[in-house]
Amino acid sequence: MxxxxxxxxxxxxxxxxxxxxxxxxxxxxxxxxxxxxxxxxxxxxxxxxxxxxLSKRLGADILVVPYGYEADIQGALLRGEPSTFYFDAQITGKIAGLEGIDRVSPQLYIATLNAGCCAYPLQLIGYDPETDFIIQPWLSSMLKHPLGDGEILVGSSINAQAGQKLKFFNRIFTVAARLEKTGMGFDTSVFMNFTTAKQLARESERIQSHPVAQDDRLISSVMVRIKKDADVKGVANGILQAYAREGVAVVVAKNMLSExxxxxxxxxxxxxxxxxxxxxxxxxxxxxxxxxxxxxxxxxxxxxxxxxxxxxxxxxxxxxxxxxxxxxxxxxxxxxxxxxxxxxxxxxxxxxxxxxxxxxxxxxxxxxxxxxxxxxxxxxxxxxxxxxxxxxxxxxxxxxxxx
Incomplete structure (x- = not known):
């Protein structure tokens, strides 16, 4: 009992x-x-x-993209949506010479396929190590050498570790490092230097036509950082007034963050x-x-x-x-x-x-x-x-x- x-x-x-x-x-x-x-x-x-x-990692005050692709750049940055859009790389130097501009850095976007040629359908982003102020600041604690040709950085949501191999457009790449979680589209993106990105674009020609394979002077966007005493809206309007006829559009990071x-x-x-x-x-x-x-x-x-x-x-x-x-x-x-x-x-x-x-x-x-x-x-x-x-x-x- x-x-x-x-x-x-x-x-x-x-x-x-x-x-x-x-x-x-x-x-x-x-x-x-x-x-x-x-x-x-x-x-x-x-x-x-x-x-x-997002506010810490974005690093740019203004994003310059081809006209009509403002939503695409936001989708790529915020959600990692694979996108491809291009304009002439000469616009980088032109923008750098405008008043109020501190630094500029181009980026190149390549969307992979959901096919046997690629390990994942995702966004590949090529950046210029010499001018970049967006990607490289993250790497100081995890990558002790400059990103070499054939090396890639992967976002935190990609199932790969440093030293592993991934295939894109039938080319094998070595994972140099895996980035920390950001909560942005960068978590499902892959980063590489410009040389590797342009080589990859040429490799992709075997599967599908790619504009960069025909003209390696093309880029997808220009990241712009303005001087401390400059007005963001004023600089953005200056870019539009100078180069709107060349098919240029701007996305003000502050406005995107406000939305x-x-x-x-x-x-x-x-x-x-x-x-x-x-x-x-x-x-x-x-x-x-x-x-x-x-x-x-x-x-x-x-x-x-x-x-x-x-x-x-x-x-x-x-x-x-x-x-x-x-x-x-x-x-x-x-x-x-x-x-x-x-x-x-x-x-x-x-x-x-x-x-x-x-x-x-x-x-x-x-x-x-x-x-x-x-x-x-x-x-x-x-x-x-x-x-x-x-x-x-x-x-x-x-x-x-x-x-």
Whole structure:
């Protein structure tokens, strides 16, 4: 026989088990709130981290591209969407001579195929090591030598490590380093120097025609950094006025970041607003359920009182039941959110079309503790009224109401 003493918590657990449908519904409601709060906050923090990474990694104030390809350059940078667009490389020197320009660096984009010629269908980006101020600053801690011909850098989402071989357009390349996670399209891109990129374009001619194979003076974009005292809009307008007739368009990085920031702010506000509504709804529903339950259980409580149970024991019983409901719901909701937002973070980022970078473990821990505490308070807060009411009721009156 089980001779363990019957504690308030044990009795509360048995009461919940005896009403599985009601208890399950209340636990689900708390779980829904915990899921939304933890999962939504991690989502918002990941977007904030991605935005911060984008602002730090982009490095350019203005992006110069062929006219009509403004959206393509943003897709390549933000989401790693394979794109190909070209104009004459002479535009680099022309832009460098304009007022307010500090540094310029060309880049060359080559989209690979989803075929046997290539290991992955992704974006290849060629850069000029002599002028680059975007890619090379990342490499100081992971690559101790200049990127050589035939060597490539791979984004963090590409399944390859330093020293491995990858094939693009039937040519084998050596992975020199794997970049850190950025939350941008760079995570699914491959970087190489200009010489390697142009050689690769010529190799691709065996499979499909490529403009760079016919004219190696072509480039895809020019990254522009302006002087500290220069006005971004003024410099951008100056580039357009000087070279718009040559098919040149500009993308101002600050404007692109502002658009993304606006989308991020709206999404974050929606997440927190939804969590707040669910929190209030959970408390309200639990309060109503506990109040109704209190009226239905008056005889049960009066018997406890007749048997000598103090009012404090009844209060503890109600609070214990609500605490267990909150605990089970919080654990279920938090674990459910964790099983969704962490393993599928890459897919979530692609769905949102925004820079998405998982926050540091310390931040995740803080979010988990905060959301766990807030979710855990739902039940006790909702049951306070019912607990106080039963605590002040008189045994005789309660018994008479149930005769």
């Amino acid at each position: 089980n001779n363990k003493p019957l504690t308030v918590f044990t009795l509360a657990a048995r009461n919940l088990k005896g009403k599985p449908f009601r208890s399950g519904g209340l636990i689900f409601l708390v779980a829904l709130f915990a899921f939304t709060l933890f999962g939504g906050t991690i989502l918002a923090k990941s977007l904030e981290s991605g935005m911060d990474s 993304i920031s606006g989308s991020l702010t709206g999404l974050s506000l929606f997440i927190y607003l939804l969590a707040g509504i669910l929190w209030l709804l959970a408390i309200l529903v639990l309060m109503i359920v506990f109040s109704i339950s209190l009226n239905a259980r008056k005889k049960e409580f009066s018997i406890f009182r007749v048997l000598g149970a103090p009012r404090s024991m009844l209060v503890k019983l109600i609070l214990s039941e609500s605490f267990l409901i909150s605990l089970l719901g919080t654990v279920a909701g938090t674990m459910g959110a964790a099983c969704l937002v962490f393993p599928f973070r890459a897919y979530i980022g692609s769905l949102l079309n925004l820079p998405y970078l998982q926050p540091a473990y310390g931040m995740i821990g803080m979010v988990a503790l905060t959301s766990f505490f807030l979710s855990l308070t739902v039940g006790p807060l909702a049951s306070i009224y019912a607990a106080l009411k039963i605590g002040h009721s008189e045994t005789y009156t309660t018994m008479r109401e149930n005769e």
